[in-house]
Amino acid sequence: MRSIGHFIDGVETSGNSAEFQDVFNPATGEVQARVALATEADLNAAVASAAAAQPKWAATNPQRRARVFFNFVALINRDMDALAELLSAEHGKTVEDAKGDILRGLEVAEFVAGAPHLLKGEFTDGAGPGIDMYSMRQAVGIGAGITPFNFPAMIPLWMLSPAIAAGNAFILKPSERDPSVPVRLAQLAIEAGLPKGVLNVVHGGKSVVDGILHHEQIGAVSFVGSTPIARYVYATAASEGKRVQAFGGAKNHMIIMPDADMEKAADALMGAGYGSAGERCMAVSVAVPVGKETADRIVAALKPRIEKLKVGPATDKASEMGPVITKASKDRIAALVESGIAQGATLAVDGRGFTLQGYENGYFVGPSLFDNVTSEMDIYKEEIFGPVLSVVRAKTYEDALKLTMDNPYGNGTAIFTRDGDAARDFAARVNIGMVGINVPVPVPLAYHSFGGWKASAFGDLNQHGTDAIKFWTRTKTVTARWPSGIKDGAEFQMPTMK
Ligand code: NAD
Numbered sequence: 001m002r003s004i005g006h007f008i009d010g011v012e013t014s015g016n017s018a019e020f021q022d023v024f025n026p027a028t029g030e031v032q033a034r035v036a037l038a039t040e041a042d043l044n045a046a047v048a049s050a051a052a053a054q055p056k057w058a059a060t061n062p063q064r065r066a067r068v069f070f071n072f073v074a075l076i077n078r079d080m081d082a083l084a085e086l087l088s089a090e091h092g093k094t095v096e097d098a099k100g101d102i103l104r105g106l107e108v109a110e111f112v113a114g115a116p117h118l119l120k121g122e123f124t125d126g127a128g129p130g131i132d133m134y135s136m137r138q139a140v141g142i143g144a145g146i147t148p149f150n151f152p153a154m155i156p157l158w159m160l161s162p163a164i165a166a167g168n169a170f171i172l173k174p175s176e177r178d179p180s181v182p183v184r185l186a187q188l189a190i191e192a193g194l195p196k197g198v199l200n201v202v203h204g205g206k207s208v209v210d211g212i213l214h215h216e217q218i219g220a221v222s223f224v225g226s227t228p229i230a231r232y233v234y235a236t237a238a239s240e241g242k243r244v245q246a247f248g249g250a251k252n253h254m255i256i257m258p259d260a261d262m263e264k265a266a267d268a269l270m271g272a273g274y275g276s277a278g279e280r281c282m283a284v285s286v287a288v289p290v291g292k293e294t295a296d297r298i299v300a301a302l303k304p305r306i307e308k309l310k311v312g313p314a315t316d317k318a319s320e321m322g323p324v325i326t327k328a329s330k331d332r333i334a335a336l337v338e339s340g341i342a343q344g345a346t347l348a349v350d351g352r353g354f355t356l357q358g359y360e361n362g363y364f365v366g367p368s369l370f371d372n373v374t375s376e377m378d379i380y381k382e383e384i385f386g387p388v389l390s391v392v393r394a395k396t397y398e399d400a401l402k403l404t405m406d407n408p409y410g411n412g413t414a415i416f417t418r419d420g421d422a423a424r425d426f427a428a429r430v431n432i433g434m435v436g437i438n439v440p441v442p443v444p445l446a447y448h449s450f451g452g453w454k455a456s457a458f459g460d461l462n463q464h465g466t467d468a469i470k471f472w473t474r475t476k477t478v479t480a481r482w483p484s485g486i487k488d489g490a491e492f493q494m495p496t497m498k
Contacts, residue, residue, distance in 0.1 A: 001031070001033065001034055002032070002033040002034075003020070003033065003034055003035075003036065004023065004033050004034070004035040004036065004179050004180055004183060004203070005017075005036050005183070006036060006038055006042055006046065006183075006200070006201055006202045006203055007183050007186040007187070007199075007200055007201035008042070008045050008046045008049055008200050008201075008202070009045070009046075009049035009196050009197050009200070010049075010190055010196025010197065011196075012183060012187070014036040015036065015038065015039070015041070015042035015045060016039045016041045016042055017036035017037055017038060017039060017042060018039070019036075019037040020034040020035060020036055020037060021034065021035050021037055021176050021203075021205075022034055023035050023090055023176075023177065023178070023179065023180075024090075024177075024326065025089060025090070025362075026090075026091070026092035026322070026323040026324065026325055026326070026362060026363045027092055027313035027314065027315070027322065027323050027359055027362045027363075027364075028313075028359060028361060028362050029327065029361030029362050029363065030361070032089065032090070033090075033180070035176055035179045035203050036203055037176070037203060037204040037205070037207075037208070038202040038203055038204040038208045038211075040211055042202055042208075043171075043202055043208055043211045043212065043215065046171050046200035046201075046202050047142060047171065047215060047217050047218065049169075049196070049197035049200055050142045050169035050170070050171055050197055050198070050200055050217075051142060051169070051217055052197055053169050053195050053196065053197030053198045054139070054141060054142060054167075054168065054169035054197075054198070056195065057164075057167060057168075057169060057195060057198050058138070058139045058167035058168070060167075061116075062115045062116040062119050062165075062167075063115075063116050065115055065164070065165055065167065066112070066113045066114070066115040066116060066165065067193070068189070068192050068193045068194050069109050069110075069112055069113040069115070069161065069165060069192075070113050071191075071192035071193055072109055072188060072189055072192035072194070073106055073109050073110050073113065074192075075188045075191055075192050076102065076106050076109070076185070076188060077106070079184075079188065080099060080102060083098075083102055083153065083181055083184060083185075084096075084098040084099045084101075084102060085098075085314075086180050086181055086184065087101060087102065087152055087153060087178070087180075087181045088314035088315075088322070089314070090152070090177070090178035090179075090180055090181070091149065091150070091152060091178045091322075091325065092277070092313075092314060092322040092323040092324065092325060092363070093276045093277070093279075093314060093322050094314050094319050094320065094321070094322055095314050095317075097275065097276055097322075098153075098314070101151050101152070101153045101154045102153040102154070102157075102181075104151075104154045104443065105151075105153045105154035105155070105156065105157025105158060105161075106157065107445065107446040108157055108158050108161045108162070108446045108464045108468075109157055109161045110446065111161070111162075111446035111447055111464065111465075112161045112162050112164075112165035112166075112469075113165075115165040115166065118165075118466065118469045119137050119165075119166060119469065119473070121134055121135050121136040121137060122134060122135045127479070128481075128497060129485055130481050130482060130484060130485015130486070131479060131480065131481045131485060132479075132480050132481075133477065133478070133479050133480070134477070134478050134480070135475050135476065135477040135478070136475070136476050136478070137166070137469065137470075137473035137474070137475060137476075138167070138473060138474055138476055139166050139167030139168040139472065139473060139474075140168055140219040140220045140243060140472060140473065140474055141168060141169070141217070141219045141220075142168065142169050142170070142171065142217055142218050142219060143159075143163040143168045143169070143170050143171070143218070143219065143220040143221070143222070143472055144170070144171040144172070144173065144212045144215075144218050144220070144221050144222070145159035145160060145163070145170065145171070145172050145173065145221075145222045145223075146173045146209055146212065146221070146222070146223045146224070146225065146233065147159070147172070147173070147174050147175060147182070147224055147225070148175055148224050148225040148226075148281075149175035149177040149178050149325050150276070150279045150280060150281070150325075150385075151280075152174060152175060152178040152179075152180075152181045152182060153181050153182075153185065155224050156172050156174055156181075156182045156185060157185065158450070158463050158464050158468070159172070159222045159463070160172055160185075160189075160199060162464065162468035162469055162471070162472050163220075163222075163472040164189075164194070164198055164199060166469060166472040166473045167473075168220075168472055169197060169198045169199070169200075170198065170199050170200070171200050171201075171202060171212065171218065172186070172199070172200070172201045172202075173201075173202055173203070173204065173208055173209060173212060174201065174203065176203050176204060176205055177325055177326065178325075179201075179203050182201055183201055186199050186200070186201050209233070210236075213233065213236045213237050213240060213242075214236075214240060216240075218242065219242060219243060220242060220243040220244070220471065220472060221233065221237045221242050221243070221244045221245075221246075222244075222245050222246075222463070222471070223244070223245070223246040223247065224246075224247045224281075224463075225247075225248070226248060226249045226383070227248030227249040227383075227409070227455050227456070228248075229248075230246035230247060230248035230249075230457075230458055231246070231248070231458060233246045234246040234458035234459060243471065244458075244459055245451075245457070245458070245459035245460075245461055245462075245463070245471055246457070246458040246459055247281075247451060247452065247456065247457045247458075247463065248409075248452070248455055248456050248457060248458070249281065249383040249385075249409060249411075249455070249456065250281045250282065250283075250285075250383060250409050250411035250412065250452065250456050251285055251286060251380075251383055251407050251408075251409040251411075252272075252282060252283060252284050252285060252286070252409075252411055252412040252413055252414075253284070253286040253287075253288050253392075253400075253403065253404040253407065253413050253414075254268070254269065254272065254284040254286070254287050254288065254413070254414040254415070254416065254436075254440055255288045255289075255290065255394075255397070255400045255401070255404065255413075255414070255415045255416065255417075255426065256287060256288065256289040256290065256294055256298050256416045256417075257290050257294070257397065257415065257416060257417035257418075257419060257422055258290055258291050258293065258294045259417055259418045259419055260294075260416040260417050260418065260438075261416075261418070262294075262297045262298055262301050263301060264416070264438075265298060265301075265416040266298060266301035266302050266305055267305070268284075268414075268416065268438075268440035269284060269287055269298070269302060269389065269440065270302070270305050270306070270309070271440065271441070272284035272414075272440035272441050273285065273287075273387070273389040274306070274309060274320075274321050274367050274387045274389070275320075275321070275441075276321075276322075277321050277322055277323065277324050277365065277386060277387045278384065278385060278386045278387045278388065278389075279324060279325065279385050279386070280441070281411055281412075281452075281456075282411065282412045282434070282441045282442070282443050283385075283441070284389070284412075284414065284440055284441070285383070285384060285388070285389060285390060286373075286380065286389075286390050286391075286392055287302075287389060287390070287391045287392070288391075288392050288393075288394050288400045288403060288404065289391065289393060289394070290394050290395075290396065290397050290399075290400050291394075291395070291396075292393070295371075295391065295393045298391070299348055299369070299371050299391060302348075302349075302369055302389075303348060303349055303369065306349045306367050306369055307349060309321055309367050311354065311356065311364055311366065311367070312356060312359075313356075313359060313362070321367065321387060322364075323359075323362045323363040323364045323365070324363045324364075324365050324385075324386055324387075325363065326363060327363055329363065329385070329386065330363040330364075330365055330386075332386075333365050333384060333385075333386035333387075333388060334352065334365070336378060336379055336382060336384050336386075336388065337351070337352060337368055337379075337388060339377070339378045339379060340370050340373070340377060340378070340379040340388075340390075343376075343377045343378065343379070344372075344374075344377070345370040345371070345372055345373045345374075345377055345379060345390070346370065346371040346372045347368065347369075347370055348369045348370065348371045348391075349367065349368055349369035350366075350368060351365060351366025351367045351368035351387065351388070352366065352368070353366070354366025365386055365387055366387070367387040367388075367389075368387065368388045368389070369388075369389050369391070370388065370389070370390045370391065371391045371393075372391070372393065373390040373391060373392045374392065375392065375403060375406070375407075380392065383409070397422060401426065401429065401430065404430060404432065405429075405430060405431050405432075407454075408454055408455045409452070409454060409455050409456045410431055410432045410433055410452045410453030410454030410455065410456045410457075411432065411433060411434065411452035411453075411456035411457075412432065412433070412434040412435070412436065412441070412442055412443075412452070413430055413432040413434075413435055413436070414435070414436035414437070414438075414439060414440050414441075414442060415427075415435075415436070415437055415438075416438055416440075417437075417438070423437045423438075431453055431454065432452070432453055432454075433451050433452040433453045433456065433457065433462075434450065434451075434452065444464075444465070446464050446465070447464075447465055448464075448465045449461075449462035449463060449464055449465030449466070449467040449468070450462055450463045450464055450465070451463060451467070
């Protein structure tokens with residue numbers, strides 16, 4: 001059985017781990033590897049390695065640090081196929097989708113190759129008589145990232161790239177359900193020229209996360225995962241005086257206006273609702289058609305598309321949607337579908353009882369579509385994180401907007417329309433962090449920032465873009481005066497520019 005170790009001080013190691021956790025192949029239900037779970041000593045070893053490497057790394061000029069990222073990007077591209085296959089084997093998503101996962105992470109590694117420019121400070125010449133004032137951005141020291149199972153390449157890359165390019169050492173605690181790609185990325189970073197110790201990976205669940213949150217040498221923590229854990233990580237790290245950003249779950253609504261192109265809107269809902277088996281924080285899980293005719297037309301357009309959706313293992317190139325991550329997740333989704341029926345929603349496409357010959361023990365869930373969903377139902381209130389799309393019919397645009405705004409989550413949303421006024425009004429008024437206009441999954445590119453509002457994010461700086469540089473650095477402002485500018489005698493009043 002293959003063992004997946006931590007990555008500490010430049011080598012893969014099981015460290016002191018006496019406990020291991022099974023890593024499954026979601027398509028077959030078979031155990032394919034086991035991952036070491038870190039002890040306190042393992043985390044301390046990772047922190048010690050990071051602490052030893054960080055000062056020299058921070059003192060390396062930003063252009064040299066950036067060159068490591070140029071190499072890193074090239075190596076990830078070199079190994080793209082192998083990385084995507086490894087990712088698919090543990091996550092279950094199709095290989096093409098796994099490449100998207102890697103590429104959207106890679107783009108942030110490309111962005112931070114501009115570190116010399118991104119890290120430039122500010123300077124005021126002659127801020128006072130003989131006085132210059134400048135501010136610089138300095139690394140926090142040791143940063144940590146705790147990441148979810150659903151993007152095992154993208155989200156680790158979103159965190160480690162800006163953190164490391166800014167001069168920090170970084171400890172990654174990836175999801176224990178698909179841990180191989182994060183370790184592979186760390187190995188590639190070393191091959192790219194990153195000094196050992198600057199990037200360490202430790203595996204595990206709550207105990208290692210708690211170890212990170214309370215570790216006095218870790219100065220900043222970035223978290224992505226479900227909302228209850230995001231809240232916990234935010235509160236705990238903040239109470240320890242750490243800088244923290246914590247991104248949580250989602251329930252993304254897509255409004256379909258009567259003037260929208262229904263065929264295009266239905267295609268968009270297919271990808272956004274069922275791509276990656278609905279296991280995306282930017283998946284659309286609620287379609288909100290405006291008016292009865294729009295609702296009838298979108299449901300009619302969706303049904304044949306969903307019935308034709310090709311569900312299968314990542315190893316089958318024809319698959320459009322793979323299994324979900326675990327048996328527990330499959331059972332939870334099945335229970336939510338039953339609750340939808342019991343609470344009065346119309347099951348317009350029934351994905352229950354889906355089986356695939358030769359993959360009977362895999363965690364496949366057939367795609368389902370619910371119509372006539374209301375905001376009181378559990379299928380509306382819960383983040384299902386599976387291939388289940390709910391249609392909530394709205395009478396008017398204002399009703400659709402209110403529904404979206406009243407939802408506790410605020411990650412992403414979209415409107416499909418040909419009406420520029422409606423689109424503009426929606427973008428201006430909606431209380432959601434990322435908005436798509438005829439774009440169903442509006443994940444911003446690396447040089448803009450990514451983050452939700454409300455229960456989808458805690459903290460005040462987003463991921464990637466210039467926000468990430470701010471998160472992983474501290475500002476220091478220097479006021480400088482040289483002897484020729486200094487007047488004789490003591491001054492007791494508060495210095496002003498009078
Ligand atoms: P999760 O919350 O179960 O796990 C996330 C991380 O927290 C993992 O590394 C896990 O080991 C750790 N963890 C689990 N239980 C913990 C506990 N009790 N205490 C401390 N740490 C714990 O999330 P998941 O199932 O891996 O990922 C899916 C969730 O992530 C969904 O809710 C999804 O919406 C969300 N997500 C959000 C974003 C975003 O940017 N907002 C992006 C991707 C995923």
